[in-house]
Amino acid sequence: MSKFLKLLASAAIVTGAPAFAEGLGRVALPEEVAAWNTDIRPDGQGLPVGSGDAIVGEEIWTEKCAVCHGDFAEGVDRWPVLAGGDGTLASSNPVKTIGSYWPYLSTVYDYINRAMPFGNAGSLEPDEVYALTAYLLYSNDLIEDDFVLSNETFGDIVMPNVDNFFMDDRAETELPIFAAEACMTNCKDSVEVTKRAAVIDVTPEGGGTGIDLESGGGSETVAPAATEAAPADEPAAVEEAALNMELVAQGEKDFRQCKSCHQVGDGAKNRTGPVLNGVVERTAGTVDGFRYSNDMVDAGAAGLVWTEVELAAFLANPKDYMSGTKMSFRGVRDEEEIAGLIEYLKSFPE
Amino acid sequence: MTDHSNDMKPSRRAFLRGAAASGVAVAGTMAAAEGDPAILNKQPWNQMLGEGVDARAYGVPSPFEAHVGRKNVPWLTAESISSINFTPLHELDGIITPNGLCFERHHSGVAEVDPAEHRIMINGLVDRELVFTMQDLMRFPRENRVHFLECAANSGMEWRGAQLNGCQFTHGMIHNVMYTGVSLRLLLEEAGIKTEGKWLLAEGADAAGMTRSIPMEKALDDCLVAFKMNGEALRPEQGYPVRLVVPGWEGNMWVKWLRRLEVGDAPWHHREETSKYTDLLGDGQARRFTWEMDAKSVITNPSPQAPITHGKGRTVITGVAWSGRGTIPRVDVTIDGGINWVEARMSGPSLDKSMHRFYYEFDWDGSELLLQSRAHDSTGYVQPTKDQLRAVRGLNSIYHNNGIQTWYVNSDGVAENVEIS
Numbered sequence: 126m127s128k129f130l131k132l133l134a135s136a137a138i139v140t141g142a143p144a145f146a147e148g149l150g151r152v153a154l155p156e157e158v159a160a161w162n163t164d165i166r167p168d169g170q171g172l173p174v175g176s177g178d179a180i181v182g183e184e185i186w187t188e189k190c191a192v193c194h195g196d197f198a199e200g201v202d203r204w205p206v207l208a209g210g211d212g213t214l215a216s217s218n219p220v221k222t223i224g225s226y227w228p229y230l231s232t233v234y235d236y237i238n239r240a241m242p243f244g245n246a247g248s249l250e251p252d253e254v255y256a257l258t259a260y261l262l263y264s265n266d267l268i269e270d271d272f273v274l275s276n277e278t279f280g281d282i283v284m285p286n287v288d289n290f291f292m293d294d295r296a297e298t299e300l301p302i303f304a305a306e307a308c309m310t311n312c313k314d315s316v317e318v319t320k321r322a323a324v325i326d327v328t329p330e331g332g333g334t335g336i337d338l339e340s341g342g343g344s345e346t347v348a349p350a351a352t353e354a355a356p357a358d359e360p361a362a363v364e365e366a367a368l369n370m371e372l373v374a375q376g377e378k379d380f381r382q383c384k385s386c387h388q389v390g391d392g393a394k395n396r397t398g399p400v401l402n403g404v405v406e407r408t409a410g411t412v413d414g415f416r417y418s419n420d421m422v423d424a425g426a427a428g429l430v431w432t433e434v435e436l437a438a439f440l441a442n443p444k445d446y447m448s449g450t451k452m453s454f455r456g457v458r459d460e461e462e463i464a465g466l467i468e469y470l471k472s473f474p475e
Numbered sequence: 476m477t478d479h480s481n482d483m484k485p486s487r488r489a490f491l492r493g494a495a496a497s498g499v500a501v502a503g504t505m506a507a508a509e510g511d512p513a514i515l516n517k518q519p520w521n522q523m524l525g526e527g528v529d530a531r532a533y534g535v536p537s538p539f540e541a542h543v544g545r546k547n548v549p550w551l552t553a554e555s556i557s558s559i560n561f562t563p564l565h566e567l568d569g570i571i572t573p574n575g576l577c578f579e580r581h582h583s584g585v586a587e588v589d590p591a592e593h594r595i596m597i598n599g600l601v602d603r604e605l606v607f608t609m610q611d612l613m614r615f616p617r618e619n620r621v622h623f624l625e626c627a628a629n630s631g632m633e634w635r636g637a638q639l640n641g642c643q644f645t646h647g648m649i650h651n652v653m654y655t656g657v658s659l660r661l662l663l664e665e666a667g668i669k670t671e672g673k674w675l676l677a678e679g680a681d682a683a684g685m686t687r688s689i690p691m692e693k694a695l696d697d698c699l700v701a702f703k704m705n706g707e708a709l710r711p712e713q714g715y716p717v718r719l720v721v722p723g724w725e726g727n728m729w730v731k732w733l734r735r736l737e738v739g740d741a742p743w744h745h746r747e748e749t750s751k752y753t754d755l756l757g758d759g760q761a762r763r764f765t766w767e768m769d770a771k772s773v774i775t776n777p778s779p780q781a782p783i784t785h786g787k788g789r790t791v792i793t794g795v796a797w798s799g800r801g802t803i804p805r806v807d808v809t810i811d812g813g814i815n816w817v818e819a820r821m822s823g824p825s826l827d828k829s830m831h832r833f834y835y836e837f838d839w840d841g842s843e844l845l846l847q848s849r850a851h852d853s854t855g856y857v858q859p860t861k862d863q864l865r866a867v868r869g870l871n872s873i874y875h876n877n878g879i880q881t882w883y884v885n886s887d888g889v890a891e892n893v894e895i896s
Contacts, residue, residue, distance in 0.1 A: 148603075148605075148665055149607065149611045149614050149615065149665060150597075150605040150606055150607040150608075150611045150665065151605065151606055152603055152604065152605060152606075153596055153597075153598060153604040153605055153606045157596070157606065158596070158598045158604055161596055161598075161678075161734070161735050162598055162599075162735075162737065164676060164678070164686060164737065164743055164745070165743075166739070166741065166743050166744070167744050168741070170739075193553070202553055203552060203553040204553045214755060214759035214761075214871075215757065215758055215759030217870065217871075219755060219759075219871050221750065221755070223750075226750060226755075226761075227749055227750050228744065228749050229744050229749065231744070232744055232745055232746055232749050232750065235686075235743075235745055235746070236745065236746040239683075239684035239686070240582070240583065240682065240683045240684050240746075243556075243557075243583070244583075244682070246583065246682040246683070246684065247684075289759060289760045289761060290749075290753065290760070290761050290762075290763045291760060291761075291762060291763065292762075292763060292764055293762050293763065293764050293765045293766070293767075294762065295762075295765065295767075295769070298867060299769075299859075299867055300854075300856060302859075302863070302867070303769075303856055303857055303858075303859045303863070304854075304855045304856055304857060305857065307807060307816070307849060307851070307857050308816070309807070309815070309816045309817075310815050310816070311814065311815065312813055312814055312815070312816070313813060313814055313896075315896075316811070316812035316813065316814065316845060316895050316896060317895060317896040318845075318883060318893045318894070318895055319893075319894050319895060319896055320636040320637045320893060320894035321637060321883075321891060321892075321893050322637040322638055322639060322640045322779075322891060322892035322893065323640065323891050323892075325636070325637070325638050327548075327550065327638055327639065328548075328639050328640040328641060328644060328779075329546060329547070329548050329549065329644070381549060382554065382555050384549075386554065453556075454556075455556065455584055
């Protein structure tokens with residue numbers, strides 16, 4: 126090999142892959158970029174033309190958001206609290222809401238537009254997003270109800286907590302402290318147990334309180350303890366003689382995924398979803414005091430009854446079965462799981 | 476052929492009953508006195524034929540391992556679509572997390588993406604706004620690297636005190652996987668970053684449209700656009716067909732189902748970097764952009780889900796350690812609640828921003844133990860106690876809890892999550 130070739134060979138090793146004449150991928154068309162590039166920044170970059178106020182926003186809110194976030198953005202069950210919490214951040218129970226915590230209004234617009242309503246993301250028009258954003262400002266006492274939020278007025282809003290965020294400073298505040306020589310022998314005179322998990326007892330299989338990943342609030346409710354599946358060989362009660370108890374037990378287990386929205390059994394109440402006592406063979410959309418979608422009420426009026434067949438079809442894919450349903454649930458794929466759920470629900474007659 | 480199964484079964488059942496009644500330690504004694512039925516009796520698998528090669532096109536663990544799985548904590552979140560579950564660390568050894576056991580965190584459920592219909596777009600402050608198919612992506616040079624992914628909220632439920640009994644629940648928002656992918660730098664260079672392009676927005680294709688802002692310095696440093704984990708295609712729960720790998724930085728930034736990379740001149744301050752994943756301190760102020768994961772360790776065995784069942788005598792303590800700033804050259808272990816410490820034995824590959832495995836073997840005298848581990852990373856950082864962390868950050872922080880974990884083990888070998896003075 127000549128010196129020159131050797132040089133070339135070593136250069137190729139150093140630089141790795143050879144250079145290629147042609148690039149990979151293709152140029153994105155403007156309409157393609159526009160379809161995906163919907164993100165909004167605090168400086169207003171990305172805001173579409175549009176407007177809305179809290180009065181219009183409240184109507185949309187009631188229809189599409191209140192089911193999880195509550196009529197006044199107070200949060201239902203463990204869904205995020207979006208209003209209130211003013212002055213709580215330094216307390217032992219901080220309530221981190223849009224008003225009390227979020228530094229920028231653009232985040233509210235961006236997030237509603239990209240991810241809400243839960244289960245139907247990206248379905249809102251710009252005017253609707255402006256109106257909902259205005260409603261959330263109003264719910265947090267940050268604007269009057271006649272304030273028209275638009276791409277023009279967006280910059281007028283300064284969120285109250287904006288100045289309470291600062292860049293990660295661990296390099297200055299923590300790393301020097303946490304780099305001290307570690308003691309290896311006779312590091313302390315005695316050791317006492319100061320806290321015990323067994324006292325709190327919130328490990329799964331029990332219920333409990335704690336810090337919440339999703340809810341904005343710090344005040345926690347005690348979740349009901351997950352009941353143990355009934356043993357399959359337990360003798361069935363007389364009125365449940367027709368039930369397949371093995372299926373009921375399986376359904377009880379699978380019903381855990383439904384519990385966040387639905388209650389069933391003694392003392393069950395309407396929550397995010399209606400009470401399910403007696404749901405099998407009941408006319409659709411008829412539980413007292415539950416605010417159904419118009420589609421569900423209409424279906425019931427037209428004679429839809431939750432027979433096992435209809436219920437199975439609904440549970441397999443709720444949105445396919447009834448596009449307007451409020452039930453934000455992907456559906457159950459496994460037919461046996463559906464059969465178990467229905468058998469379990471049958472064990473709770475009206 | 477004579478059927479031995481009938482005369483074999485009763486004695487085997489009697490043995491199991493005996494062992495269950497008088498505790499596991501009996502097994503050794505009995506074997507010495509009478510001969511071990513596990514040896515003296517034929518087992519079904521000694522005699523009968525097993526399944527053929529095609530019985531399981533995709534292999535699954537032994538039925539005797541059926542208890543091993545991810546678990547969630549139902550009271551944590553409103554429901555399972557926007558929720559998290561936990562890696563069973565106490566069932567694992569070595570440093571690699573099997574794909575099916577990697578913890579899951581979804582914000583709008585698992586997106587089932589058809590790779591033929593998946594595109595990756597680069598837009599914003601670039602010379603050429605580009606679109607790649609998955610096939611295009613496979614034509615770039617690939618890299619293989621092992622990295623841990625830890626959720627910033629790992630151990631978050633423990634900020635105010637010991638809550639959950641099990642390292643799966645206290646420390647299981649982590650996994651460690653070998654990724655195959657394309658350097659993010661190569662993709663960005665293909666589009667050509669304009670000089671004012673200082674930030675990158677990564678966006679997912681799921682219904683949450685997950686977005687995070689990443690400083691360009693990190694994007695050009697060691698990030699990967701990955702399509703394989705532990706050799707096989709990403710699992711849907713981990714972002715199939717393609718996810719971002721952001722080594723050493725909080726898991727939320729590793730955008731799954733990655734579909735878009737936008738170059739900009741400022742951060743976006745989206746929901747997951749303002750409302751969430753910011754660290755609320757005691758005075759009501761909050762740190763933002765706390766990307767790096769501090770060094771941390773935990774003893775995985777024994778732990779509340781994995782008690783000592785063999786009685787006193789030779790005992791193996793093991794656990795894992797990791798740092799978002801480098802490697803873990805050393806882990807200390809104490810069995811007396813931190814009065815005296817010993818250096819644990821590190822075993823297995825020591826890779827940058829990857830999980831490390833440690834062991835400490837000792838002769839347990841059957842007395843009560845207070846077990847802790849303390850990680851040292853390659854920058855000189857020493858894992859702090861929980862009280863040291865609280866002194867700096869207060870009680871409301873939730874995220875980035877890397878304080879030293881304590882397990883109390885009683886004389887029966889049963890372990891509990893505690894805190895000590």
